[in-house]
Amino acid sequence: MLRRKSIVKLAEDECLPEVQRILRERLSQKSVQTQVYGLDSQRRHLLDLMRRCVSMGESNSALVIGPRGSGKTMLLQSVLDEVKSDKIAKENLLQVNLNGLLQTDDRIALKEITRQLQLENTLGDKVFGSFAATLAFLLEALKSGDKTSQPILFVLDEFDLFAHHKNQTLLYNLFDISQSAQTPIAVIGLTCRLDVIELLEKRVKSRFSHRQIHIFSSLTFEEYKEVFVEILSLPKTFPERKFMQQWNQHVKELSEETMTVDVLQRLYHSDKNIRALKSFLLLPVCKLTPDHCQLESTDFLESSQYLTMDSKAAMLHGVSVLELCLIIAMKQLTILYDGDPVNFEMVYNEYQKFVQRKGHSIQCYEKPVVLKAFEHLQALELLKPADGGQRSQKEYRPMTLLVDATQINDALQKYPNCPTEVKQWNTQEVHA
Ligand SMILES: Nc1ncnc2c1ncn2[C@@H]1O[C@H](COP(=O)(O)OP(=O)(O)OP(=O)(O)O)[C@@H](O)[C@H]1O
Ligand SMILES: [Mg+2]
Numbered sequence: 001m002l003r004r005k006s007i008v009k010l011a012e013d014e015c016l017p018e019v020q021r022i023l024r025e026r027l028s029q030k031s032v033q034t035q036v037y038g039l040d041s042q043r044r045h046l047l048d049l050m051r052r053c054v055s056m057g058e059s060n061s062a063l064v065i066g067p068r069g070s071g072k073t074m075l076l077q078s079v080l081d082e083v084k085s086d087k088i089a090k091e092n093l094l095q096v097n098l099n100g101l102l103q104t105d106d107r108i109a110l111k112e113i114t115r116q117l118q119l120e121n122t123l124g125d126k127v128f129g130s131f132a133a134t135l136a137f138l139l140e141a142l143k144s145g146d147k148t149s150q151p152i153l154f155v156l157d158e159f160d161l162f163a164h165h166k167n168q169t170l171l172y173n174l175f176d177i178s179q180s181a182q183t184p185i186a187v188i189g190l191t192c193r194l195d196v197i198e199l200l201e202k203r204v205k206s207r208f209s210h211r212q213i214h215i216f217s218s219l220t221f222e223e224y225k226e227v228f229v230e231i232l233s234l235p236k237t238f239p240e241r242k243f244m245q246q247w248n249q250h251v252k253e254l255s256e257e258t259m260t261v262d263v264l265q266r267l268y269h270s271d272k273n274i275r276a277l278k279s280f281l282l283l284p285v286c287k288l289t290p291d292h293c294q295l296e297s298t299d300f301l302e303s304s305q306y307l308t309m310d311s312k313a314a315m316l317h318g319v320s321v322l323e324l325c326l327i328i329a330m331k332q333l334t335i336l337y338d339g340d341p342v343n344f345e346m347v348y349n350e351y352q353k354f355v356q357r358k359g360h361s362i363q364c365y366e367k368p369v370v371l372k373a374f375e376h377l378q379a380l381e382l383l384k385p386a387d388g389g390q391r392s393q394k395e396y397r398p399m400t401l402l403v404d405a406t407q408i409n410d411a412l413q414k415y416p417n418c419p420t421e422v423k424q425w426n427t428q429e430v431h432a
Contacts, residue, residue, distance in 0.1 A: 016289075023285045037223075057184035069275030104161075149184065217273050270308075280307055283306060343399060
């Protein structure tokens, strides 16, 4: 019995680095594996479009629109992988990748297109009158001999930024070529702006095919949970078969535990995109060590706490007791004055009333010290001036508090050795 146990343990120790490697790779943004969850119709649409361009020489243009992290880049990559699985298509297809964040004007974009098509030498020192002429020359140069022209795919990431280029020349020309079918070209724009069409000039709009592929996560919670299981499961090809089966069984059971379900549900309701799910899973996966060789539901809870941590409330744990007192004074005053701004003199007054109460062990500080503490709170951005920038004497400057009552209560609960008087003061009713 003992021997069997140690064999299992040995297997675990040896497998763990491999498990971590597989899972970390899957969670990283640069993942080569392009398993697409829940975007079937969009994928089919895009695949159809690409195939028609590559195999039938049909020109086209389309926009893939979806919020950040919804999988636009990944979807396109997965479609291209499939198209390129055909050897002839792979050799034939030329691809130009542009990004609105990098190619900030059309001159740079044109240079980049020349570079990616490897036409620097062909272009040489030739000077053309217009952008359109240069682009036409480049595309013409690609036609060699009697061979029909190769299909070219233009991918414009952060598409909306190209709309801010002068006269939208690049967009106009690309769309124009995609309509006047000399060379088969496909123009695919990726963007997170829903109103992107409105940014286009009329002449550009009229040349665009108006194909839009909208991406939004339509996963139900059950499907979302399945994605969770799938991401954490080991592949069938894992060398240690028995270990793999046990691991996958454990992940499945884990996904049914109440605590995990709760955490996942919260995540699902706040943001159901898979990028968020992946970054949520990264911490539990990285925490796997020989002493902690299984994922536990508490790991997920911890990770979710990290992700949803309230940075203002966390900052409150680091302030001094005096500063905490000033925050409470300010909160009481804010309640008293119905949310109107208050100034240092008023806060100091309130603070004095508190420390001078009988039987208190709270240290009473001099006014300049209290003022310094007050200014420190402002530097931490827990307070902000409410006078719209006009400088008044600092003791009388109106200020608003940037943390709310629940954040303060929370901080007091967790504050190490918080004096009882301070806690009580916080919960006391406020009187004029
Ligand atoms: N439906 C999905 N199926 C599988 N993985 C997904 C899905 N959606 C997003 N992801 C994952 O989320 C990560 C981010 O996706 P991607 O980079 O494609 O987003 P994006 O829409 O291009 O975002 P951005 O607007 O920031 O460019 C990828 O690593 C991918 O693995
Ligand atoms: Mg992207």
